[in-house]
Amino acid sequence: MKNIATILPAAHHSASDWDFSDADWTLDPEMYISAPKSLKITNNGHKSVLCRYPTTRVLPEGQIITWLRQTAPGRAAGVSFRNQAALGTASFLDAYAILCTDEHSWSSYRINAGAPTNLGDWDIVTDLDTWYKYRFTWFIDLTEEEETALFLRLERWEADEWVNYGAWHDTVNQWAASEINRCGLKCYYANDRYDDTEILGPL
Numbered sequence: 001m002k003n004i005a006t007i008l009p010a011a012h013h014s015a016s017d018w019d020f021s022d023a024d025w026t027l028d029p030e031m032y033i034s035a036p037k038s039l040k041i042t043n044n045g046h047k048s049v050l051c052r053y054p055t056t057r058v059l060p061e062g063q064i065i066t067w068l069r070q071t072a073p074g075r076a077a078g079v080s081f082r083n084q085a086a087l088g089t090a091s092f093l094d095a096y097a098i099l100c101t102d103e104h105s106w107s108s109y110r111i112n113a114g115a116p117t118n119l120g121d122w123d124i125v126t127d128l129d130t131w132y133k134y135r136f137t138w139f140i141d142l143t144e145e146e147e148t149a150l151f152l153r154l155e156r157w158e159a160d161e162w163v164n165y166g167a168w169h170d171t172v173n174q175w176a177a178s179e180i181n182r183c184g185l186k187c188y189y190a191n192d193r194y195d196d197t198e199i200l201g202p203l
Contacts, residue, residue, distance in 0.1 A: 120168030
């Protein structure tokens with residue numbers, strides 16, 4: 001994926017642009033990055049929030065930029081992509097994901113029928129009750145052994161620049177040709193918040 005562009009319009013503040021796996025969310029007018037509100041999770045449990053916008057529904061390669069504020073240790077917040085949930089649903093059974101797994105690490109996964117396979121971990125300190133801006137990118141490239149693979153890259157905005165923490169890859173490259181390749185947010189703990197989410201895809 002050499003070039004990317006925003007494919008989710010900036011004015012996507014309506015909740016109708018998203019499919020939610022349950023009703024445990026609200027729009028919070030008290031704590032946000034950009035007015036008027038942020039997305040706030042209201043109960044614990046694995047949750048998926050997938051974009052419904054037409055240009056985001058089939059993204060075998062893409063990028064999500066979002067602000068995230070977490071409130072509990074042992075966290076499982078982040079993003080999912082190549083998600084196979086049908087439009088109108090938001091499950092987390094078959095997808096790739098990049099998730100914050102505790103206060104010192106993030107992890108990458110391929111999830112099949114709800115069973116995760118760990119693809120690799122990043123050592124990143126994540127403070128509680130702190131807004132962070134992340135950039136998650138998934139793209140197809142060749143490994144050093146010249147095998148085709150899906151790469152999962154994690155970056156964070158720090159001191160006015162993107163810090164690249166590197167990428168893990170998966171030679172299984174699952175769902176590359178699927179007619180459903182959705183993406184969005186993965187949530188778990190009550191009071192976690194997300195804001196200013198952008199979705200980008202190949203030009």
